[in-house]
Amino acid sequence: MKKLLLASAALALTAGGAFADDVKLGISLGFTGPLESMSPAMADGAELAMKEVSDSGKFMGGSTVTSVRGDSTCIDSAAASATVEKLITADGVKGIVGGMCSGETTASLQNVAMPKGMVMISPSATSPALSTLDDNGLFFRTSPSDARQSDVMTDIIMEHGIKSVALTYTNNDYGKGLADSFAAAFEAKGGTVTINAAHDDGKPDYSAEVAALAAAGGDALVIAGYVDQGGSGILRGALDTGAFETFVFPDGMVGSALETNFGAEVNGSFGQMPSSEGEGKDKFLALATAAGFDGSGVYSAEAYDAAALIMLAMAAANSTDPSVYKEKVMDVANAPGEKILPGELGKALELIAEGKDIDYQGASSVELIGAGESAGTFREIEVKDGKIETVRYR
Numbered sequence: 001m002k003k004l005l006l007a008s009a010a011l012a013l014t015a016g017g018a019f020a021d022d023v024k025l026g027i028s029l030g031f032t033g034p035l036e037s038m039s040p041a042m043a044d045g046a047e048l049a050m051k052e053v054s055d056s057g058k059f060m061g062g063s064t065v066t067s068v069r070g071d072s073t074c075i076d077s078a079a080a081s082a083t084v085e086k087l088i089t090a091d092g093v094k095g096i097v098g099g100m101c102s103g104e105t106t107a108s109l110q111n112v113a114m115p116k117g118m119v120m121i122s123p124s125a126t127s128p129a130l131s132t133l134d135d136n137g138l139f140f141r142t143s144p145s146d147a148r149q150s151d152v153m154t155d156i157i158m159e160h161g162i163k164s165v166a167l168t169y170t171n172n173d174y175g176k177g178l179a180d181s182f183a184a185a186f187e188a189k190g191g192t193v194t195i196n197a198a199h200d201d202g203k204p205d206y207s208a209e210v211a212a213l214a215a216a217g218g219d220a221l222v223i224a225g226y227v228d229q230g231g232s233g234i235l236r237g238a239l240d241t242g243a244f245e246t247f248v249f250p251d252g253m254v255g256s257a258l259e260t261n262f263g264a265e266v267n268g269s270f271g272q273m274p275s276s277e278g279e280g281k282d283k284f285l286a287l288a289t290a291a292g293f294d295g296s297g298v299y300s301a302e303a304y305d306a307a308a309l310i311m312l313a314m315a316a317a318n319s320t321d322p323s324v325y326k327e328k329v330m331d332v333a334n335a336p337g338e339k340i341l342p343g344e345l346g347k348a349l350e351l352i353a354e355g356k357d358i359d360y361q362g363a364s365s366v367e368l369i370g371a372g373e374s375a376g377t378f379r380e381i382e383v384k385d386g387k388i389e390t391v392r393y394r
């Protein structure tokens with residue numbers, strides 16, 4: 001009877017996920033599609049946090065954490081939903097870092113994650129619509145809403161003395177949400193948006209779209225698109241025709257491909273992306289370098305933080321069951337508690353085990369507000385000598 005009770009207890013612990021030998025976390029990012037150049041560093045960031053927790057030996061009775069990567073494509077909602085379905089049902093993940101882009105994130109959350117009770121923490125889905133989505137407390141994000149980015153972008157443009165802009169956006173939830181939010185913010189401060197026009201990704205030629213933007217005119221062209229897709233097509237067309245000389249780049253355009261494909265052609269153009277500075281970011285960059293990847297990649301730090309929050313919430317709840325640990329995400333992310341930076345996840349696990357509060361700040365100065373999204377800071381950039389340079393943080 002004693003052996004039977006011990007076996008039953010062990011089975012119960014394993015079934016509940018509290019002390020499983022290996023805990024799997026999914027990574028649903030656009031490894032193909034319009035932001036494929038950004039995904040590797042984001043996945044590396046998330047997996048860096050998982051390795052740190054595993055190596056500590058202090059997670060859930062010595063459990064390890066491994067990742068399962070899935071391709072959300074960034075733009076194909078059906079493919080993203082299928083990926084999340086597989087991660088949950090076939091791979092048995094206990095939490096998901098993702099999605100990447102707003103539309104596919106919304107679809108996979110509503111179609112799969114919510115019905116199956118799975119926690120998702122996105123490092124990069126920024127649509128304002130996600131702020132009010134009824135998500136059953138299962139969705140969080142370590143990147144700020146584009147409503148905040150719109151205010152920052154407006155201020156940067158105004159400080160450059162630019163009063164009128166043409167605006168083009170990728171024809172999806174991310175692009176439209178950012179474009180509409182920015183147009184409202186810019187016009188509220190006295191600016192003029194001469195045209196607010198969508199463009200589709202995947203086209204071989206954008207001459208018609210560029211012609212319409214040029215005809216509307218403006219002191220600069222704001223491209224709320226993707227650097228690996230139509231955004232670059234619009235930019236190339238505008239440069240080749242001389243339609244605009246100054247360009248404004250929101251987060252989807254700030255990537256290594258901008259330097260590689262355009263370089264000095266866009267000198268003097270500027271933009272912004274969610275990012276932070278300080279001790280937490282510096283520590284993350286050093287850890288990333290030691291691990292062999294570029295931690296300065298867009299949303300890499302936010303991906304590290306997304307994975308860390310999932311694991312720390314599990315530890316705080318003493319459970320890998322998403323329906324249980326979802327209640328602890330906000331607790332570990334915010335004050336009160338001892339501040340936790342990258343490289344200190346083992347310390348955080350010790351404090352949690354001792355019943356003490358932690359305030360996870362991580363690599364991106366995490367502070368979750370509202371329904372669980374980042375308050376956010378932004379890195380203002382300018383292209384100088386063909387390279388993306390940091391101007392300051394806001």
